Amino acid sequence: MVDSPGRITLWGVEVFVATAEEGSISAAARRLGASPSAVSQQLTNLEGALGTTLLLRNTRPLALTPAGDLFRRRASTILNEAAMARSELAMSDMAVLTRFRLGMIEDFEADVTPRLLTHLADELQQCQFQLETGASHTLYDQLEARALDVIVAAEMGQEADWMEVHPLISDGFVVAAGKGMFDPDTDLLPQLQAKPLVHYTTRHHMGRILSAHLARQNLTLAHRFELDSYHAILALVAQGMGWTILTPLALMRARRFAAQLDVFELPFQPLSRRISLLARRGSLQDMPEQAAAVLKPILQRQVIDPACTAYPFMKDVVKLL
Numbered sequence: 001m002v003d004s005p006g007r008i009t010l011w012g013v014e015v016f017v018a019t020a021e022e023g024s025i026s027a028a029a030r031r032l033g034a035s036p037s038a039v040s041q042q043l044t045n046l047e048g049a050l051g052t053t054l055l056l057r058n059t060r061p062l063a064l065t066p067a068g069d070l071f072r073r074r075a076s077t078i079l080n081e082a083a084m085a086r087s088e089l090a091m092s093d094m095a096v097l098t099r100f101r102l103g104m105i106e107d108f109e110a111d112v113t114p115r116l117l118t119h120l121a122d123e124l125q126q127c128q129f130q131l132e133t134g135a136s137h138t139l140y141d142q143l144e145a146r147a148l149d150v151i152v153a154a155e156m157g158q159e160a161d162w163m164e165v166h167p168l169i170s171d172g173f174v175v176a177a178g179k180g181m182f183d184p185d186t187d188l189l190p191q192l193q194a195k196p197l198v199h200y201t202t203r204h205h206m207g208r209i210l211s212a213h214l215a216r217q218n219l220t221l222a223h224r225f226e227l228d229s230y231h232a233i234l235a236l237v238a239q240g241m242g243w244t245i246l247t248p249l250a251l252m253r254a255r256r257f258a259a260q261l262d263v264f265e266l267p268f269q270p271l272s273r274r275i276s277l278l279a280r281r282g283s284l285q286d287m288p289e290q291a292a293a294v295l296k297p298i299l300q301r302q303v304i305d306p307a308c309t310a311y312p313f314m315k316d317v318v319k320l321l
Contacts, residue, residue: 023061166292172317
């Protein structure tokens with residue numbers, strides 16, 4: 001069904017708010033899972049329905065007109081009211097839920113996410129599911145912006161008052177190196193310092209907490225590569241280009257390199273991150289808690305058990321919470 005250009009639609013309001021917050025049509029389209037042309041058309045329709053220009057599209061970033069600035073405040077109220085209405089309906093009967101927007105970190109996309117979605121689809125027969133896979137900080141932003149209903153991500157410090165948090169797994173960091181690069185019977189730390197580190201990007205939360213932890217250990221490690229892909233990192237490590245520090249979840253996601261790697265405990269203060277399921281507090285009855293309960297045995301079977309079988313020392317590194 002095509003929206004009438006003469007009507008204000010909730011989707012049009014959501015598109016406007018996303019564009020105003022992101023500062024560009026392309027960024028708003030990525031956030032909303034729509035095409036830039038569809039976003040542009042919705043903005044044109046909304047401006048036509050209101051009879052005024054809301055955005056100056058020839059500036060970078062996009063700028064709001066005075067009318068756009070005024071409407072943005074009203075638009076946020078409209079979206080908040082719609083979200084509250086949706087929550088109240090869900091609280092009364094989850095069976096009427098027609099759309100569920102889930103965000104998952106990349107670590108779970110192949111082995112864990114399909115099993116969770118299969119379970120939810122069986123429970124919510126009339127519901128349409130939308131999946132967003134990405135880095136933890138991106139998923140947090142989308143949850144806060146109400147673009148997602150539930151996310152599974154690494155915790156990023158102090159939780160906000162509006163969040164409900166269901167801890168899932170503690171995921172410690174380990175060392176991975178090419179087969180035979182290091183002597184396991186000799187002190188590992190000096191060996192690490194003599195070889196380059198293939199670093200996970202500090203543009204993402206995991207890379208930043210790793211860099212901060214190394215600084216707290218007074219460790220300065222030479223590195224030529226800073227990448228945002230577990231597969232790319234471990235491919236370089238397997239080829240002898242250096243060593244890396246990653247979590248068991250990352251290793252399990254790129255397990256095709258396992259035969260070419262040696263894995264060790266950190267030879268300094270341990271470091272771990274906590275993966276949790278997060279939602280807006282009270283927005284979906286007990287569905288987030290139920291989803292967390294479904295996820296835990298999946299994580300045990302698909303991630304923890306294989307990791308501990310391959311590397312027995314990991315029973316103290318990765319565990320359910």
